[in-house]
Amino acid sequence: MKEYVDTGKKDTRSGFGAGLAELGHRNPMVVALTADLKGSLKMDQFAAEHPDRFFEVGIAEANMVGMAAGLAIAGYIPFIGTFANFASARVMDQIRQSVCYSQTNVKIAASHAGITLGEDGATHQTLEDIGIMRMLPHMVVINPCDYNQTKAATIAAAAWDGPVYLRFGRPGVPNFTPADQPFEIGKAIRLNEGKDVSIFATGHLVWEAIQAARELETQGVSVDLIDIATIKPLDKEAVVASARKTGRVVVAEEHLIAGGLGEVIAGVLAASCPTPMRFVAIDDQFGQSGKPAELMAAYGLDARHIVEAALSLR
Numbered sequence: 001m002k003e004y005v006d007t008g009k010k011d012t013r014s015g016f017g018a019g020l021a022e023l024g025h026r027n028p029m030v031v032a033l034t035a036d037l038k039g040s041l042k043m044d045q046f047a048a049e050h051p052d053r054f055f056e057v058g059i060a061e062a063n064m065v066g067m068a069a070g071l072a073i074a075g076y077i078p079f080i081g082t083f084a085n086f087a088s089a090r091v092m093d094q095i096r097q098s099v100c101y102s103q104t105n106v107k108i109a110a111s112h113a114g115i116t117l118g119e120d121g122a123t124h125q126t127l128e129d130i131g132i133m134r135m136l137p138h139m140v141v142i143n144p145c146d147y148n149q150t151k152a153a154t155i156a157a158a159a160w161d162g163p164v165y166l167r168f169g170r171p172g173v174p175n176f177t178p179a180d181q182p183f184e185i186g187k188a189i190r191l192n193e194g195k196d197v198s199i200f201a202t203g204h205l206v207w208e209a210i211q212a213a214r215e216l217e218t219q220g221v222s223v224d225l226i227d228i229a230t231i232k233p234l235d236k237e238a239v240v241a242s243a244r245k246t247g248r249v250v251v252a253e254e255h256l257i258a259g260g261l262g263e264v265i266a267g268v269l270a271a272s273c274p275t276p277m278r279f280v281a282i283d284d285q286f287g288q289s290g291k292p293a294e295l296m297a298a299y300g301l302d303a304r305h306i307v308e309a310a311l312s313l314r
Contacts, residue, residue: 001217002192004210009172010147012204013111016168017042018147019154020079020109024050027077030158033068034081035061040170041081041111061086065094065106072104077158080106084113084167088129099163100136107157107164108133113143114254115282115299116171116204116292125287131259133165134232140164140185141232143253143261145206147175149229152183160185167203169254171292174207188235190242194222197310198242198249202228202261205252205280205301212252212306221310231261236268243275248313252280252306254296278309 023030024046032046033055047054057064061082068078080087087110088095099106110129117125134141140160144150150168157164191206192213201209206227213223224242228234243249249269251262262279269275282299296302 001214001223004176004191006174006176008175010175011170011172012144012147012150012168013040013170014042015144015147015150016109016111016154016166017045019151021045021049023155023158024053027158029075030077030079031055031071032079032081033057033064035059035064035086037082040083041109043081061091062094065091066098068106069098069102069104072106078106079109081109081111083124084110084129085124085126088126088132092132096136100138103138103162105161105163107166110165110167112170113167114169114204115287115295115301116169116254118171118292118295119289121289122286127256127282127287128259129167130231130255130261134259134264138163139232140230141167142185142230143167143203144229145203145227146173146177148177148179148181149183152181153229156183156185169204173204176207183229186230186233186235188238189227189229190225190238191227192223192225194224194246196222196246196248197313198224198226198246199252199306199310200226200228200239200249200261200265201252202231204254208301208303209252209306211303212310215303215307216310219311223310228261231264234264234268239265239268240272243269243273247275248310249275249277250280250306250309250313251277252301254301255281257281257283276313278312280306280309
């Protein structure tokens with residue numbers, strides 16, 4: 001098993017803030033808007049250094065989407081920032097009509113996603129947003145795994161011509177990907193070469209999958225471990241090639257089974273390479289208040305459950 005070192009826990013939302021700040025100096029056409037969540041989205045540095053390109057909209061997310069679409073039509077590259085729950089379900093109509101149908105170059109920065117929002121509870125823990133966003137034509141969906149990858153993905157999103165949904169979280173998580181590793185939209189990243197089982201993981205579950213792969217190796221199970229940071233467009237070739245090699249697949253994600261990465265991969269494999277699968281995800285229920293690590297364990301989103309899923313396929 002390839003060694004990955006946690007260089008220190010950082011929240012992925014700060015990776016977005018760092019990427020946005022760098023973009024502010026790189027590209028004068030990048031602008032930023034937020035719905036009363038500048039601090040939570042770590043947009044402070046961009047706002048301080050480029051006040052003429054930063055817009056505080058207030059708690060008016062639908063208006064923010066419309067403003068961003070107009071700025072995009074005028075040639076700007078707008079990043080809109082709010083909690084994932086508000087960036088997806090609350091403004092679904094505006095995103096569908098003004099962003100995706102109109103194919104405007106709007107980047108949606110969705111923070112505090114998933115069960116790891118923790119104590120804020122079910123009303124703010126969005127577990128449906130990947131499904132909502134990936135169904136929209138022309139929308140790219142990115143779910144990076146750590147601070148470094150989120151920063152790189154933010155920079156890559158600005159260079160992409162079209163709508164992008166960029167998902168990240170609040171808690172500190174291990175930061176282990178190379179700081180200088182470029183992010184290529186639509187490409188999977190193989191973290192370990194193996195032959196017995198494929199584990200496809202996304203977002204916060206990537207580090208858990210690394211721990212699971214280490215444990216499986218001690219039990220004689222060789223893991224083909226792949227980080228799916230871009231859920232749409234999916235790297236279908238990488239998925240099919242891995243599944244054909246191992247003949248067994250586990251998908252791990254901090255999202256509902258319905259509409260999530262697991263369903264996307266199942267659809268691809270059903271058409272090209274039918275493969276026994278297990279899903280490490282949340283099955284048809286809302287979240288609840290609690291500490292992030294406790295909730296991840298309670299909902300079966302940790303390394304132990306990934307190991308169990310893989311072993312159940314033997």
